Amino acid sequence: MGLADIAEGIEVTSEQRDRGLATVDDTDGSLVERFEPHADDLPCTPEAAATAVETHTTGTSVGESAERAGIAPMTAAKVLHRCGVAGVTPLSPMARDVLRDWLGGELSRTDALALTDATEAEFALATYIETHESVAELEEAVEGTLSPETNATVAKRDVLGETMSNPGSVR
Template identity: 65%
Template sequence: MGLSDIAAALETTTTEQRSSRVPTVDDTDVSLRERFEAHADALPCAPAAAERVVEAHGSGTSIGESAREAGVAPVTAAKLLHRCGEAGVTPLAPEARRIVRDWVDGRVSRADALALTGAEPPEFALATYVETHDPVAPLVEAVEGALTDRTDAAVAKRDSLAETMSSVTDMQF
């Protein structure tokens, strides 16, 4: 059996090709502000301010600077970024976060939780917000491109400084 025989057999069994692509919905024409307006009740600030915070933070500015540019308090910007799925917004270490969860669940008094965490009241309040409010999936999707630019900028910066860094193999004893 040669290739022409195999091809002829395939032609007789395959008369129609079906598309096996997954259908997608393209909503890239929807602005970030419009996405925020659709979920305004889940935001700790106005949609316009939320848009400014995310755009500023996505370009590499700190949470505090992003908040100043948007005209909101830094803790509000941190809450917004948490609701949008930004990791690392909590000011407490994992063990201190566990203590906050114990306080939220009623296993520890607030005074004891504050003492055990060593957190200042504003830090404790932000950590409590983070532990009691989950990221909102539509908001996470809405800011996906805006906040990944920040990661790309960090990678580009690291790559530009790569030749100044040493590796473990460079160390000699």
């Protein structure tokens, strides 16, 4: 007995309804509204921060997210870091160790900059990231916005950073 024999006489009598994807949004208000109470922890306005985060979560680069938000790429990276987005630092793990040595007073800034092979802007951003923690309330505010792929892609780049000639150029 084959499939044709089994299916003989079967006919469709009703249509299936397309109900779309099921979503759960347990957030109260927009991202801007959730950012407003924590505006002092953001390096820009809550509106610009929300635009940068929302744009970045669609897979765009930090630079493009900054452009859409009307802020500098450095500011967008700071926003993403404060909101708990992993891997916004332009330095590899080993270069971050060198930066920490400089912050701890074990190296001069000139030596640390040379050893990290970073530009002034990359070094400044990495310093900000090392000296400013992410904010738990901002992380909670974007929790439903960030996709697992966003942080996974960045984490993969972070792990592979040592194998790249210029980790800061990777998006």
